[in-house]
Amino acid sequence: MIDIGIYEGDALLIDRSIEPRHGNIVLAVLNNDFTVKRLHRRGGVIKLVPENPRYQTIVVKEEEEFSIFFGGGWLIRAEIGAGNGRCLLQGLH
Numbered sequence: 740m741i742d743i744g745i746y747e748g749d750a751l752l753i754d755r756s757i758e759p760r761h762g763n764i765v766l767a768v769l770n771n772d773f774t775v776k777r778l779h780r781r782g783g784v785i786k787l788v789p790e791n792p793r794y795q796t797i798v799v800k801e802e803e804e805f806s807i808f809f810g811g812g813w814l815i816r817a818e819i820g821a822g823n824g825r826c827l828l829q830g831l832h
Contacts, residue, residue, distance in 0.1 A: 768806050
C-alpha cells in the first residue's frame with residue numbers, strides 16, 4: 740500500500756464500527772491470511788486492489804473464506820532518528 744503512504748512497520752488502528760464501502764481501505768481476511776487493500780465491490784464482484792504496483796489485484800471467489808474487519812481507521816507511524824522523534828496519525832478512507 741506504499742502508493743497511499745502505508746509502509747511496512749506502520750500500525751493500523753481499526754474502527755470496526757465503520758461499514759466497509761466500495762473504495763475504502765480495508766483489513767480483509769482471505770483464506771486465513773490478513774491483507775490491507777482497497778475494496779472494489781461492483782456488480783456482485785469483490786476485488787481487493789493493492790496500492791503497490793508489485794502486487795496483483797485479488798478477485799475473491801465464492802468458494803473462498805472471506806471477511807472484512809473494517810472499512811476505515813487510522814494509520815500510526817513513529818519516526819525516530821537523528822535525535823528527533825515524531826508520530827504521524829492519519830485517517831484511512
